[in-house]
Amino acid sequence: MSQDTDSKVVRAAIHPAIGIARVGNSENEFYIGPEVLEPQPQPPGFYKDSKGALKREAAQFRIYGYNANGEVVSELTADNADITWTVHVANKKSAWYQFQLALDIPEAAVNSPLKTDPSALRNSQPVEIDGVTRIPTRAELTIDPGPRSITGPNKSGKEYEFDSGKFFKTNVYLGELRTDDAGRLIFLGGHGLSASFMGPDVKPTTFANNDGWHDDTSDGPVTAAVSIDGRSIPVDPAWVVVAPPNYAPQVKGGRTLYDLLYHTFVAAGVLPFPQKISFTNDILPMFRRLSGLQWVNHGYATQFGPGGRYNFADQSLIARLNDNSKDAANTEVRLQIFNMFREYVRDGKSPVPWPWEYGDAMDVPPADTPRQNVAISATQYQMLQKWAGGDFIADWDPKAKPAPGTLSDVPLAEQPEMLDRAALAFCLADAFHPGCEVTWPMRHATMYMSPFRIRHRAPDDPEPNYGSQLTQEMVLKPNGALYGQGPGTLTRWMAVPWQTDTASCRSGYYAGYGPRYDPFVPTFWPARVPNHVLTEEDYDIIVDPSKPREERIKAFGRRAVWLRGLGKNYLDAIDSMITNFGKLGVVEERPGVANDDFFPEQMMVESKPGFKKRAPLLQGLMLLDLSLETAASEESVAIAVAEAAEATGHDEDEFVVGPIDKINRFRNAR
Secondary structure, three states: OOOOOOOOOOEEEEEOOEEEEEOOOOOOOEEEOOOOOOOOOOOOOOOEOOOOOEOEEEEEEEEEEEOOOOOEEEEEOOOOOEEEEEEOOEEOOOOOEOOOOOOOOHHHOOOOOOOOOOEEEOOOOOEEEOOEEEOOOHHHHOEOOOOEEEEOOOOOOHHHEOOOOEEOOEEOOOOEEEEOOOOOEEEEOOOOOOEEOOOOOOOOOOOOEOOOEEOOOEEEEEEEEEEEOOEEEOEEOEEEEEEOOOOOOOOOOOOEHHHHHHHHHHHOOOOOOOOOOEHHHHHHHHHHHHHHHHHOOHHHHHHHOOOOOOOOOOHHHHHHHOOOOOOHHHHHHHHHHHHHEOOHHHHOOOOOOEOOEEOOOOOOOOOOOHHHEOOOOHHHHHHHHHHHOOOOEOOOOOOOOOOOOOHHHOOHHHHHHHHHHHHHHOOEOOOOOOOOOOOHHHHOHHHEEEOOEEOEOOOOOOOOOOOOEEOHHHHOOOOOOOOOEOOOOOHHHOOEOHHHHHHHOOEOHHHOOOOOOOOOOOEOOOOOOOOEEOOHHHHHHHOOOOOOHHHHHHHHHOOEEHHHHHOOOHHHHHHHHHHHHHHOOOEEEEEOOOOOOOOOOEEEEEOOOOOOOOOOHHHHHHHHHHHHOOOOOHHHHHHHHHHHHHHHOOOOOHHHHOOHHHHHHHHHHO
């Protein structure tokens, strides 16, 4: 702040405007969620505690003071202001409506031939409760502990826990408040505990709508009362969302929640479209995110990783794409890449265009709709279109210093925006089916009081009663579900419990989603829920210079199925996820191979899963390789896979990933 800047604080705002916390089964340990776009990687093992349990991700909130010109004056802390934080979270999933389809798309209209079952109330059928057969009340199904407040530095304790809300007669802990040494708010969500009120013998049966079940995700408003030297300061409020874990903390999705909300505000005329497109800030991140997905999906690894046709980590390729000259060859390269991105009118339901993720109308078998697969936002598409035409700033500098790795590296004036953006950049807006952290209502401008800031519903303005079924017509009405929000109203649209959805969302035709188009894509949410990962065993081979180079390259090309520890039977897998979600590996950044023309200098490697030890996967892959050399039919390929699985105690789908090139060559030769 310059000496000429007015230093009087006249208003304040909480940042991030939407904070994201995540559940974890560690009893006491947690970490703070991303506060910058490119956070420094943590050392291997950081995301689990000494017992192997998954740490919770905490949402940290800060308050910034602004002068009359809207300039940031300072961060307000316990050192320069009196601050009392108040948070009110709730879980209303079981009392809300079933997820069938995003209700704002054409496929959800009453007269749509693709419309699925109506969105009926969850838990609307009679069940036995305390010896009486009846329909549960909505109050019994709502976990609402009420608000909690906290003030001062370094505060924590039982009185700040959201532990008084009940699911039927059972208290459910939804999280707690703490403060750091500066009085900033730290919000911790639940421990990932999900259960059925009908007892432990009741198993989940579907990905999204399991009656009788609850989980301990939540959401709600974050407010603060602030005074400076006895002078009360108005404060813009925020919101907190408690989401499932992030199993690949350094990986961003193909379309982030920030991308989608930015488009929402541009389309509404609240934010301007950029006057000039920056290659470094607007275009290159889209490409690099595709390459980043190589660490969580084998299809992306083949296309966008080392040796792939579009390896966007290749500096020579980036330099060419940064060239905005009228050179015919470069212009054609830009146009070809632009045309690879999905455009609904042109591409229809084809799974071929980028990004390779399912869309809001995803169905099995594939629906006759372009929204079977996702597209980047219209604002992103317009940016790419300008780039393809050479209308952009060629500002990429291969020698530029790295992006800020911590918030303290960011200038004060830019910190509020960075916090808002970073929290959303690690959330997904791919398939809202129903979604990973939040879902389709988030793309409606009526949900916000200002960019990225949720509109709060006044306590004396109750939401309308929508009846026994929720329709598109009902939900789009003014002052309804897409307007002011209250505790628990963002996460209520999500799957219950979240584990069944996470364990269901796999990829490619081996997940059983449709015809045999590709083994690995399209996919669901791989940046948060990995599909195929580089194991520690293969990583050790890759970085060992004493190993033959051919063996190291082969190890790099292998990927293991991330969900392999849950078992192959679907119902067993979604049930196992409820108790074993903390045992799954976390994809962490590790040193790669320096100064090599193939291996990356940094790699993303799965931490060792906590499931029962089995024979090394490599042993089974080698056994399978030998069998495939003499495979004479597709049946013999299947037999070889089954034998390798039985010999090592792994699931069959793990062995489809390693030697898939041989299987494909066999099929192509038939």
